[in-house]
Amino acid sequence: MKMKSKLPRLSLGTLVLLTCPLAAQEAPSSPPPVIELPSMVVTATRTPQAAATLPVTVDIFTADDLHNSPAATIDDTLRQSAAFSLFRRSSSLIANPTAQGVSLRGLGPSGASRSLVLLDGVPLNDPFGGWVAWTKLPKLALDRAEIVRGGGSTLWGNAALGGTVQLFTALPASNQGEIEATAGDRDTFGGETVVTRASASGTTAVRVDAAAFHTGGADLVENPGLIDRPAELDYQRAQATFLAALNPTTTLIIDTRAYAEDRGNGTPLQRNASHEAFLSAKLLGEPDNDADGVSAWSAVIYGQTQSFSSFFTSVNAARTAETPASNQYDVPSTAAGAAFTATWAHDPDATTTAGTDIRWVDGETREDYLWSVPLNQFTRRRYAGGEQTFLGVFATHERVLAPDWRGSLGTRLDYWQNTDGHRYEFSPSTGIATRDDHYADHDGYAFSPNAGLVWQAAPGIRARTSVYEAFRVPTLNEYYRPFRVGSVTTDANPDLKPEKLTGGEVGVDFGNPHAGFTLTGFANEIRNAVANVTIVPPNTRQRQNLDLVRVMGLEAGAHWQALPTLRLEADTLLCDARVIDGGGAASSLDGKRLAQVPVNTLTAGLRWSAPCKIDITANLRWISAQYDDDANTLRLAPATTVDLGVSRKFAHGWEVFAAIDNLFAATVETGLPSPGVVNIAPPRTIRGGVRWRW
DSSP states (O other): OOOOOOTTHHHHHHHHHHHHHHTOOOOOOOOOOOOOOEESSTTTTTTTGGGGGGGGGGEEEEHHHHHSSSSSSSHHHHOOOOEEEEESSSOOTOOOGGOOEETTSSSOOOOOOOOOOEEETTEHHHHHHHOOOGGGOOGGGGGEEEEEEEEGGGGOOTSSSSSEEEEEEEEOOOOEEEEEEETTTEEEEEEEEEEEEOOOOTEEEEEEEEEEEEEEOOOOOSOOHHHHOOOOOOEEEEEEEEEEETTEEEEEEEEEEEEEEEESSSSSSSSEEEEEEEEEEEEOOOOOOOTTTTEEEEEEEEEEEEEEEEEEEEEOOSSSSSEEEEEEEEEOOOEEEEEEEEEEEETEEEEEEEEEEEEEEEEEEEEEEEETTTEEEEEEEEEEEEEEEEEEEEEEEEEEEEOOOEEEEEEEEEEEEEEEEEEEEETTOOOOOOEEEEOOOOOEEOOOOOEEEEEEEETTTEEEEEEEEEEEOOOOHHOOEEEEEEEEEEEETTOOOOEEEEEEEEEEEEEETTTTEEEEEEEEEEEEEEEEEEEETTTTEEEEEEEEEEEEEEEEEEEEEEETEEEEEEEEEEEEEEEEEOOGGGGGGOOOOOOOOSSSEEEEEEEETTTEEEEEEEEEEEEEEEEEEEEESEEOOOOOEEEEEEEEEEEGGGGEEEEESSTOOOOOOOEEETTTTEEEEOOOOOEEEEEOOO
16 A cells, blocks of 8 residues: 655645745845856866866756755756666666666666766766665765766766766865755655864865665555565765865865665565775865966875675565565675876966876675575575776867867777676585686777867857767676566676767857757767667566667757746757667667667756745656667656755754655656566655754
8 A cells, every 4th residue: 555645735835834924025135146157067078177168068067956956866856957867767766776877868778877977086886787876975065066968078988988977075165064854754754964174274174974864665566566565765874074285286185985775675575785985085286387387187096895785586476475586695896996187278278188097896796596485595606796997098188279169189098807707606505516607808998089179159159069989898797697677587798898989969059147048969879789688588688789779869958047036947858769780689679769768858947036035946857758678568658757845044044945756746657577567656755854054
């Protein structure tokens, strides 16, 4: 039985009435004059550059966008970019971590993200599987987010094939703090706090961010049976940042993070858990320089260790019982890396950036499978994994070519290596091996050039174009670990080849910060795209390379500052993502649409600073139909969701807020795992809370 909301549906309206009894008597306060500064983007070129000079499409989310969004999670906030989606339609609030990979522009979504996600320049993608744990992000400490659509951010190397998402925390600088507490229906409650303390001299500062969250969750299937349970979630996170000015030109930043998450996945036995410890050290330099000197440099080194576990079952057709399918009881993984970047400003009209980076990952799945009903236990155990190393060098040059014309040229060369690939299977009761595979080491090089051109045709009119190549080496999970979802089994493939993307885009931008319109057309071809290909219909698949996938599309976005207190935005994506040549066993997929890619996506948003210090935010997202499988036989229906948020500020830094996700309780289909079963995203969810800033 589905749990009903315990909060009244009029809670948002009631909040407005109670907190603004004199609204009719008060005139809206006039906001102070705003000085528009050019938006600076780091992610596209690894160094700050004005957004108006970039030849690629970039979405920028400010701190206010991230903190005041009615969405409960950061990934749901980023969905206001029509190009952004997770592997499936559901948010990280209830999705299994292995389904939280990012897709940008429909570039071949899968659990292993084809887009790179960074937090302060360090990869957030899981070392073993490539997915992203969005609950790791310190929401209150975030300063902004940038999304570079498509392969134009090739300077980041492996995994940036489909684009790059980077989130930034603010540098700790002054004594301040914030605390937030939330509660909602479905047994939801949580809290987060961030506190910064700076020395009297201003040369050192410490920031601590901590959060804990619990929700009883929502049902994962449209018509739950006796075995079904809401997908509950618990997570805890603590992060500390230390900043020290070593001298007038050099700053040291040390970050450390501890994280734990535990999830229920819809039935009594299906659960997963994650734990992580992370440490990084960064040096930032802005030395005094003459015209040809180094204008900025950065160096970072990091390491992380984590574990993951997940229990999978098969549920009978009546949804009255479940049978264990596999117990991925431990997936230890380790990652370490370093990077150095330097920028030279040759003159006011030319900049060069160059550097190098290295990343090493090691991981192994340890799991039990092949359940015996008579013995009431698993009869096989599997160890599978390996190591990967990536080493890259990169450089880009950007300059004024002529009045109103700017050009950029970049390149990156990577060496990658897979070692210690293995898959060992045995009987845990007898110790007798049933499989003992040790795969040959593989390595290779990837060359990733890019070029761009920007023409400022007239005040408020800009044209741009870019071409690029990018690559992605499959994850350890894709190479070596088979898996099962419901009745569908997908085998690993140690012979997978790296994916290679060749693409380009052309766009034009009109307007100014108060009103504008942008239009972009893009085309991409992916060779050796990794897909889950049906080998024996309907339930046996294998990860295989597709010879050629083509993704073409058109994007349009608009914004309008209708009033000083009212901003409207819209964004849309038309995307045709198809298999052109499946090759070999996948030739039957020729002409098929890529699974999990809708043809159309539309988002719209409203932000109103109403009288009485009340802020109202409303976001809409519409997605057209899409397929849940490679053969295009399982169709997910179109869906429209609306999220609404209201907040009211009080004196002394206090604020109350309320939000409704999926305001009209739309049914959003997220998967069709077996005949007659429809997975769905959460229904209407209501929550409220209080913040205090000092």
